[in-house]
Amino acid sequence: MALHLRQAIAPQLCRSLLLRPTISISSNSHHVSSSSAATTTTTTCRQLTIQSSSAKSPIIDLRSDTLTQPTPSMLQAATLAPTGDDVLGEDPTINALEAYAADLFGKNAALFVPTGTMSNLCAIFAHCHYNKSAEIIIGKKSHINLYEGGGYANVAGVSAKQIDEDEDAMFRFDDVRDAFHVDDDDHYAKSTLICLENTHNMLGGVALSSDYIDAVGLGAPMGSILVGDTEFIRLARRARKRLGGGMRQAGVMAAMGMHALLNHVERLNEDHARAQRLARDLGEAGFWLPRDGKVDTNVVFFGLPEDCTLTKEELPPLLLQQYRVKIAGGYSSGGKLFRLVTHMDVDDGGIDTTVEGIISLCKR
Numbered sequence: 001m002a003l004h005l006r007q008a009i010a011p012q013l014c015r016s017l018l019l020r021p022t023i024s025i026s027s028n029s030h031h032v033s034s035s036s037a038a039t040t041t042t043t044t045c046r047q048l049t050i051q052s053s054s055a056k057s058p059i060i061d062l063r064s065d066t067l068t069q070p071t072p073s074m075l076q077a078a079t080l081a082p083t084g085d086d087v088l089g090e091d092p093t094i095n096a097l098e099a100y101a102a103d104l105f106g107k108n109a110a111l112f113v114p115t116g117t118m119s120n121l122c123a124i125f126a127h128c129h130y131n132k133s134a135e136i137i138i139g140k141k142s143h144i145n146l147y148e149g150g151g152y153a154n155v156a157g158v159s160a161k162q163i164d165e166d167e168d169a170m171f172r173f174d175d176v177r178d179a180f181h182v183d184d185d186d187h188y189a190k191s192t193l194i195c196l197e198n199t200h201n202m203l204g205g206v207a208l209s210s211d212y213i214d215a216v217g218l219g220a221p222m223g224s225i226l227v228g229d230t231e232f233i234r235l236a237r238r239a240r241k242r243l244g245g246g247m248r249q250a251g252v253m254a255a256m257g258m259h260a261l262l263n264h265v266e267r268l269n270e271d272h273a274r275a276q277r278l279a280r281d282l283g284e285a286g287f288w289l290p291r292d293g294k295v296d297t298n299v300v301f302f303g304l305p306e307d308c309t310l311t312k313e314e315l316p317p318l319l320l321q322q323y324r325v326k327i328a329g330g331y332s333s334g335g336k337l338f339r340l341v342t343h344m345d346v347d348d349g350g351i352d353t354t355v356e357g358i359i360s361l362c363k364r
Contacts, residue, residue, distance in 0.1 A: 056324070057324055058324070059320075059324050059325075059326060060323075060324060060325045060326070060346055060350040060353055060354060061325075061326045061345070061346070062325065062326060062327050062328075062340045062341055062342065062346060062350075062354060063326050063327060063328040063339070063341065064328070064341050065271075065298060065341045065342070065343035067343070067345070068343045068344050068345050069345065070256060073259065073263075074256045074259045074260065075256075077255040077256060077258070077259040078252040078253070078255045078256050079252070080255070081093045081251040081252050081254070081255035082251060083249035083250070083251035083252065084249065084251070085248050085249070086112070086246070086247045086248060086249075086250050086251075087241070087246040087247070087248060091248075091249065091250060091251045091254070092251065093251030093252075093254045093255050093258070094112050094247075094250060094251050094254040096254075096258065097110075097112055097225070097254040097255075097257055097258045097261075098110035098111065098112055098225065100258065100261065101225040101227055101261075102227050104261075105227045107227040107228055107229065108228070108229045108230045108233070109227070109228065109229065109230050109232075109233035109234075110225050110226065110227040110228075110233065111225070111226045111227075111233050111236050111237055111240065112223060112224075112225055112247075112250070112253075112254055112257075113223065113224050113225075113226060113240055113245050114223055114224070114245055114247070114253075115223070115224060116143075116224040117147075117148045117149075117151065118224070118240065118243055118245050119224035119225070119226045120143070120144055120148060120151075120195075121148070121151045121152070121155060121156060121239070121243060122226055122236040122237075122239040122240050122243065122245070123226055123228075123236060124136060124152050124156045124158060124193065124195075125156050125235065125236065125238075125239030125242075125243075126228075126232050126233075126235035126236040126238075126239055127192060127193040127232070128156065128158050128192050128193060129235045129239075131190055131192050132157075133189050133190055134158045134159075134189065134190060134192035134193070135158060135159045135160065135161055135181065135188075135189035135190060135191050135192060136152060136158055136159075136160050136161070136191075136192060136193040136194070136195055137160070137161050137163060137171075137176060137179050137180065137191060137193070137194045137195065138152075138160050138161070138162055138163075138195045139162070139163065139164070139165040139169070139171070139195070139196075139197060139200075140162045140163065140164055140165070141165055141200070141202040141203060141332075142165075142195065142197045142200075142202075143197055143201055143202075144195055144197070145160070145162055146202065155243070158189075158192070159189050161179040161191070163175045163176065163179050165200065165203060167203065167206075167290065167291050168203075168206055168208075168291075169196075169197060169198070169199075169200035169203045169206040169208055170208065171194075171196070176194065179191070196208065199296065199297050199299075201299065202331070202332065203290070204290050204291065204295065204296075204299050204300065204301045205275070205295065205296055205297035205298060205299030205300075205341075206291075206296050206297075207296040207297055223253050223254070223257055225257070264344070267344070268298070271297075271298040271342040271343055271344070272295070272296075272297055272298055272342075274298075274342040274346070274348070274351050275295050275297065275298045275299065275300050275340070275341075275342045276295045277351060277355075278295075278300045278340055278342070278351060278354065278355065279293045279294075279295045279300050279302075280293065281355045281359075282300075282302050282355065282358065282359070285305070285359045285363070286305035286306075286307070287302045287303065287304065287305050287358075287362075288302060288303035288304070288305065289301070289302050289303075290337075298341055298342045298343065299339065299340075299341050300339070300340040300341075300342075301331060301332070301337045301338065301339050301340075302337065302338055302340070303336050303337050303338070304336070304362060305362065305363075307363075308362040308363075309362065309363070309364055310361060310362055312329055312330075312335065312336055312338075313329075315327075315329070315338070315358070315361060315362065316328075316329050316338075318361050319357050319358065319361060322357065322361070323353055323354070323356070323357030324353075325350075325353060325354050325357050325358075327339070327340055327354075327358075328341075340354070
């Protein structure tokens with residue numbers, strides 16, 4: 001089970017400058033002094049932000065929740081984090097994050113890795129460690145199948161049987177049964193692992209019910225946490241090393257993940273509410289929405305109405321040019337769908353502008 005640490009973060013003042021010492025110069029005394037970035041650079045970055053925003057309104061970027069920026073308090077947590085060598089198990093901040101995540105999900109252990117893709121690959125390695133002719137069962141629209149470079153095959157060396165998900169991101173039992181092979185026929189690879197995506201990206205952020213799967217997806221700032229039993233995590237840690245994911249003083253990253261888990265989880269409901277509002281307003285204006293407009297989390301897919309005056313290729317550049325809104329297009333159904341992802345950097349005003357822009361451009 002992977003806990004992805006990539007969302008739930010707010011606009012930064014100036015990330016690169018806040019991470020290193022700066023020099024401040026007093027204009028009235030010509031005194032030069034060294035100070036930490038958490039103080040001096042904050043002022044500098046606020047001034048830069050004000051100057052740039054006076055020329056143009058900020059971009060409203062709804063392409064992905066991976067675009068959010070760390071908050072000042074998150075960056076401060078990173079700079080103050082105690083660190084050690086994580087490969088040797090001696091980074092106290094990473095150890096604390098892993099223990100917290102394991103307890104959160106009722107598991108024995110956890111492993112901090114740089115990315116969600118590596119987390120998935122480590123899990124495949126661990127589950128298939130003792131079966132060199134393993135086959136995994138994955139969804140046709142899953143992230144593992146579409147967006148991870150075929151790593152399960154060309155890196156982990158396992159084959160995959162792809163089956164359809166229904167609109168609620170679940171597999172039909174008969175499809176799983178037909179795809180599943182035990183180790184009793186030399187013609188077939190042994191089915192070793194069934195991979196379920198939760199929440200499901202390409203199906204519009206669908207969340208699997210607790211009755212269907214014992215797993216939860218959670219977004220935060222960066223990195224990913226893999227949780228499971230002790231032996232599973234031991235094998236995943238070995239896989240992480242082979243994949244080049246063994247990190248040293250990485251507590252600075254883990255501190256931001258911990259900060260997000262402790263401070264930003266409850267506000268995810270705000271993102272979900274804004275996504276539901278996007279779906280409702282676009283649906284009422286005649287835009288096509290999957291699942292009859294039902295939205296579980298912070299992802300909204302939509303298609304253009306039949307009476308739209310624009311093509312699917314024309315909408316994104318015009319929306320950016322006239323309303324300073326970025327959206328992602330070219331998804332599913334012959335590339336006819338667009339995706340909107342709400343996150344901490346988009347407020348109610350941004351949703352107002354987005355709805356106004358999409359409807360005005362398509363209905364003019």
